[in-house]
Amino acid sequence: MKRLTLLGALAGVGLLPWVWEGAALWGINLFIWGLMALSLNLLYGYTGLLSLGQGVYFALGAYGAAWSVIYGHAGFWTAVGAGILCALGGALIVGWVSVRTSSFGFVVITLVTALICYLLALGLDSVTGGEDGMSFRAPALKLPGLVLPIQNLFVRYYLALGALLGGLGIAYLISKSLVGLALRAVRDDEIAAEAFGYNVFAVKLFAFVLAGGMAGMAGAVWALSKEFVRAGLFQPFAAFVSAQPDPDPLIAVLLGKAGTLLGPVVGTGILLGLRELLGSMWPPGYALAMGIVVLTRALFRSA
Amino acid sequence: MEPWALTLLNALVWGALWALLAVGLSLIYGALGVLNLAHGTFYMLGALLSWALTPTLGFWGALCVAPMIVGLIGAGLAQPLVIRRARAPLSSLLIMFGIMLILQQLVTLSLQMATGELRHAVAPPLRWPIAIGARFYDGYRVIVALVASAVLLGLWALWGWTRWGCMLRAVRDNHELARVVGIPVPRVQAGVFGLGAALAALAGALTGPITREVSPTMGTEILLVSVLITVVGGMGSLGGAFAVAVLYSFLENFLTMLADPMLARAGALVTIALILLIRPQGLGGAA
Numbered sequence: 001m002k003r004l005t006l007l008g009a010l011a012g013v014g015l016l017p018w019v020w021e022g023a024a025l026w027g028i029n030l031f032i033w034g035l036m037a038l039s040l041n042l043l044y045g046y047t048g049l050l051s052l053g054q055g056v057y058f059a060l061g062a063y064g065a066a067w068s069v070i071y072g073h074a075g076f077w078t079a080v081g082a083g084i085l086c087a088l089g090g091a092l093i094v095g096w097v098s099v100r101t102s103s104f105g106f107v108v109i110t111l112v113t114a115l116i117c118y119l120l121a122l123g124l125d126s127v128t129g130g131e132d133g134m135s136f137r138a139p140a141l142k143l144p145g146l147v148l149p150i151q152n153l154f155v156r157y158y159l160a161l162g163a164l165l166g167g168l169g170i171a172y173l174i175s176k177s178l179v180g181l182a183l184r185a186v187r188d189d190e191i192a193a194e195a196f197g198y199n200v201f202a203v204k205l206f207a208f209v210l211a212g213g214m215a216g217m218a219g220a221v222w223a224l225s226k227e228f229v230r231a232g233l234f235q236p237f238a239a240f241v242s243a244q245p246d247p248d249p250l251i252a253v254l255l256g257k258a259g260t261l262l263g264p265v266v267g268t269g270i271l272l273g274l275r276e277l278l279g280s281m282w283p284p285g286y287a288l289a290m291g292i293v294v295l296t297r298a299l300f301r302s303a
Numbered sequence: 304m305e306p307w308a309l310t311l312l313n314a315l316v317w318g319a320l321w322a323l324l325a326v327g328l329s330l331i332y333g334a335l336g337v338l339n340l341a342h343g344t345f346y347m348l349g350a351l352l353s354w355a356l357t358p359t360l361g362f363w364g365a366l367c368v369a370p371m372i373v374g375l376i377g378a379g380l381a382q383p384l385v386i387r388r389a390r391a392p393l394s395s396l397l398i399m400f401g402i403m404l405i406l407q408q409l410v411t412l413s414l415q416m417a418t419g420e421l422r423h424a425v426a427p428p429l430r431w432p433i434a435i436g437a438r439f440y441d442g443y444r445v446i447v448a449l450v451a452s453a454v455l456l457g458l459w460a461l462w463g464w465t466r467w468g469c470m471l472r473a474v475r476d477n478h479e480l481a482r483v484v485g486i487p488v489p490r491v492q493a494g495v496f497g498l499g500a501a502l503a504a505l506a507g508a509l510t511g512p513i514t515r516e517v518s519p520t521m522g523t524e525i526l527l528v529s530v531l532i533t534v535v536g537g538m539g540s541l542g543g544a545f546a547v548a549v550l551y552s553f554l555e556n557f558l559t560m561l562a563d564p565m566l567a568r569a570g571a572l573v574t575i576a577l578i579l580l581i582r583p584q585g586l587g588g589a590a
Contacts, residue, residue, distance in 0.1 A: 050393055052400075097576065101534070101583045103392045104338045108534045112576060115527045116569045123565035237523055240404060254397075284415075288408045295401030298394050299384075 017157050024157045029247075030269055031160035032222050035167045037252035037264035039214035042171060044250070045259035046180065047207040048187030049099070052236075053110035054249050056094075056117050057087040057212040059233035061219025063128065066229040069136050076141045076150070080220045087216020088209055095208035100201060114236035121231035133230025156225040163221045164265070167214050171261055174210075183207055184259075240287055244279070247271035251290050254297040305436040310556050312435075316444045316513075318552035319451035320506050324529040325536060325544035326455065327502035333475035333539035334495035336392070337385055340399040342503050343526025344406045347519060348373050349504025350511040351410065354425055362428035362512075369508045370501040377500025381493045403526075411519040422518040425511045447509045454505065455545070462541065471495060475539060528572065535575045536586050543587025551575050 017024035036058055043049045064086025068074035074082060098109035121128040128134075141148040141155060148155045174180045185193040186203050194200050223229050232238060239248035247268045255270050256263030271290075278285040324346065331339045339345075349369050356365035384398055414421060431442030462468040473481040474491050482488050507525075511517050532551055536543030551571055558567035578586065 048393070050396060097580055101579055102538070104332075104396070104538060105534050105579065105583065105585075107338065107396060108530045109576065109579070112527050112531045112572060115524065116572050116576075119565040119569040119572075123563045123569065236527055240407070241520055241523070284408055284412050288405065288412075291401050291404030291408060293401075294397055294404060298397030298401055 013161065014158075017154055021153070024153050026272065028156055028160045028225065029272055030265070031164040032218050032225075033247045033249070033252070033272070034265035034268040035164045035218040035221075036215055037247070037249040037256070037268045038164075038167045038171055039211040039218065040249040041253050041258060041260075041264040042174070042183075042211045042214065043207055044253055045257075045264070046175065046183040046187060047204060049204060049207065050103070050107050050250075051110040051208075051211075052107055052250065053112075053114035054211070054215055055236075055238060056110075056114050056234060057091055057215035058219035058222070059117065059121075059229075060090045060212075061087040061216030062223035062229045062233055063219075064216065065220035065223045066134070066136055069139060069224075070134070074139070076139045076224070079139065079224060080217070083220025083223070084213050084216045087219065088213045091209045091212025091216075092205075095205045095212070099204035099208055111236055114234060118231065118234040118236060121234050125231070128231050129229065130231050133228055133232070135228045138224045138227045150224055150227075159225065160221055163217055167217065168261065168265075170210075170214070175261065179206070240290065245275065245286065247275070248290065251293055255293055305438050306560060308435050309438060309440060310560055312440055312444070314553045314556035316448040317556065318549040319448045319455070320510060321529065321532060321548035321552050322455055322545045323451050323502050323506040324525065325532040325548045326458065326541050327499035327506075328529055328533040329536065329539055329541050329544040330471075330495055330502075331499040332533065333541075334471060335381070335385060335395075335492050337395040337399060338530065338533075338538075339496075339499065340396065340526065340530075341380075341403040341406060342499070342529060343522030343524075344403050344410070345373050345377060345500040345503040345522075346507035346510075346525050347517075347522035348376070348406075348410060349507030350517045350521060351414065351507075351519070352504070353508035354423060354511055354517045357426075357428075366505070366508050370504040373504035374497040374501030378493045378497030381496035382489070385496065407519060407522075414519060422516055425515055425517055427512050427515075441513075443512055447513065450509060451506070454502070458502075459541075528568075531572060531576060534585055535578050537582075537584060537588025540585065540587030543585055547575060547578075547586060 013027070016027060036054065039057075040051060040054045043051050043054070061083035063083075065079040065083035068079045068082035072078075072082075094109065094113050098106050098113075101109065122130055125131075138150045141150055141159065150156060150159070174183070182193070182198050182203050185196065185198060186200055190200055193203070219233070232242070235241070239245045239251070248271070249264070249268075252267035252271055253264045254267070256265065256267030258264075274289060275286055278289065324342065328339055328342055331337065331342075352369035352372055353362075353365040356368055360368060380402060384402065385395060411421065427441075427443060429443055429446075432439040433442045433445065462471065470481070470486050470491055473484070473486055474488055474495075478488055481491075507522070514521070528551070532547045533544050536545070536547040554571035554574055555568055558570050561567070562570070582588070
């Protein structure tokens, strides 16, 4: 019965753009930012590491893909791979420094990484395009026997959906495996996990790098479908200062349920709906609502 | 010679300002065990309030009153929200994050409604150019450095040689024992939170005429830099926070002589963050 519901839902989502084209754009946003929230959920929900700078790896993924296309004339899959590699590399370096510090030290380093990258991106505007950003023409998506132009809305929709499903698959496999058990052990009690023989540093670093790669995948797909990157992607607290804010992954995770598989995606959907609803009537209400979500979630947090 | 002298002066002025911010954060952490993510918001509130009060009270009057108001706000927020929930670090962090978002938005909204503008120019409170060789240095900045240093010295004296400071140290070292010997721990904690907020607001009020502009977003970057300084200095260690603040300011200002200001700031941040590789608990933190 459960399997049937799942198949039905999947078929519904897969057929949606054919029935109602307007939903496709909304769906692309939901899938890409849902994948982003999923990556943060791996860190915060499963491992108990609160990162306020997950956008850095999204931006690194976007820039990795853009640079490989602009400077290397890379094909589609190479560009996605380059984006993910960029994000993985960045996450490895930052994780190496940050996961060994205390819980506050970790938060601060992830936050400050965003500031450092933002300043670098603004300062090196000949390479990054600075605040204005730079656009490029994305290469066509090549599958065996198929060449699909990414400019086509349907192609973008299924690409984003595929990325999200891939992310969900990884998250599902991890949550059911021994690795997921190790992550949760570290979250629930670090000292006990260490006593059981887990290498806490390695477990945290693994979670951080994996989450970074996933955010990088979201960023690469985002950049290739928008055919545009800008330094503002790195901006710390970008979701709270811009006029047309993207759904913040932390708020999405808090709105859905942290540590569940689909919660973050549902949270992203709620945020997108809220932005749609309040954006036209009373824009400051959106930012205010996000603050209230964080505060109430924190005050009534069971753990 | 002259560019070196000017850079040195700038480094001292900003060092004192960063120290005000970082010491406030470290005080709050020591007493309450929370990382005050709303610190940048208090800084911004201080700058905006002192700008708003200047026409009625004059600049120096506003400089005294604005931090007091922000301190009271901070103490009021601390009582119900922060103190009771400070046990779990992540919960307290999220609470501070929520407070920051809501305060930030309320200030933006009220400023928008009151004036219709978000950015406001700040007039210099006095003109006192100091000649250094063929160049001039803004004398107001020297006064800023002196005021900030005097406040820091006063804080140091309070911390080390008064009954109140003794209570603060007791609360930092052990909440339970402090309660046992009759120290009103929650009241001390609220007081410290207010004091930290007032220090941030003072830094904001002093900075307004240097940056020449106040806006609701002015605290975001300040928050990020000062939390890093506090963590590198060792959470709860006032001396560490002070030392790293000065170090950061020197690095940033002297790197600016070599490179683009954004790259200089990024370089200074990376350099002090690398200290954490050698000492993950921070310079002055307990092992």
